[in-house]
Amino acid sequence: MQIIDSQIHLWTGEQAPPHHWRAPFRMEDALRDMDAAGVDSAVNCPAIWDADANAYAVEAARQYPSRFATLGWFDLSVPRPDDFxxxxxxxxxxLGLRFVLVMPDQQRLLADGALEWLWTAADRLGLPVGLMVHPALYAELSRIAARHPRMRLLIDHLGVGPFTKLPEAGELVEALLPLARLPNVAVKASGVPSMANDDYPFASTHPLLRRTFDAFGPERMFWGTDYTRMRCSWRECVTMFTEELSWLQGEDLEWVMGRGVREWIGWR
Structure with a gap:
């Protein structure tokens, strides 16, 4: 079984948000920790707090094309040419794009239709687009996904932010589940240990994972970590899924742990 982490961040600068416990996190750091944890590959979402992170992501993927793929970002407030x-x-x-749209100005860009050029381009190119979106925008996001069926959306972290724990996290997951009716929307089951009120194996989160699995299915729910803000080991993030979820077995486990995200982003 190939194990692919659906979301990590690589960057070279010394700064990071306070909830990311290490800085920088370079490709060599990731490869060392991935090897120790039994993680084959990872989807790098370049750190939005580091202006050089996209360029570094390209270099990491160039040097290690079987270990790293990238969903990159750029400033959405800057006008772009049609072929950008x-x-x-x-x-x-x-292989695709990833954006955080949670602050009021970012939410307005989505709600006001100012990003239609982006969705049109992603649909034309058949791109995956990762998003962290405020739940108030799920209805609009649903309409966008329906209008652009060739664009493949990935929602970060079950739709739960880095500081939210149960029971509030469960309410946010419930708000996300109706998007499962759209075949071009998938979800990353990443960052889950941070939602827990208990220690490994974070049993308090297991019902959330089952609800998400039942809604999206094994081919649209992708294991991941957001490793640099986890307070447990990378290996524990793996075994939480591979050893502690009795209902996740066989081919379903294979899809969740790597095959699904590989297919979704077109990583050949």
């Missing part, structure tokens, strides 16, 4: 996305994803290892 084409050139952006032509970079080595750049």
């Amino acid at each position: 996305v084409d050139g952006f994803v032509a970079q080595p290892g750049m």
Whole structure:
């Protein structure tokens, strides 16, 4: 079984948000820790707090094309030419895009239709687009996904932010589940230990995972970590899924642990 982490961040600068416990986190750091944890590959979402992270992501994917692929970002407030996305994803290892749209100005961009050019480009190119979106925008996101069926959306962290724990986390997951009716929307089951009120194996979160699995199915729920903010080991993030969820077995486990995200982003 190939194990692919659906979300990590690589960056070279010394700064990071306080909830990310280490800085920097370079490709060599990731490879060492991945090997120790039994993780074959990882989808790098370049750190939005580091202006050089996209360029570093391209270099990491160029050097280790079987270990790292990238969902890159750029400033959405800056006007772009029609072919900008084409050139952006032509970079080595750049298989798609990923954006955080949770602050009020970012939410307005989505709600006001200012990003229609982006969705149109992603649909035309058949791109995966990762998103962290405020739940108030799920209805609009549902309409966007329906209009652009070739664009493949990935929602970060079961739709739960880094500081939210149960029971509030459960309410956010419930708000996300109706999006499962759209075949071009998937979810990353990443960052889950941070939602827990208990220690490994974080049993308090297991019902959330089962609810998400039942809604999205094994082919649209992707294991991941957001490793640099986890307070447990990478290996524990793996075994939480591979050894502690009795209902996740066989081919379903294979899809969740790597095959699904590989297919979704087109990582050949």
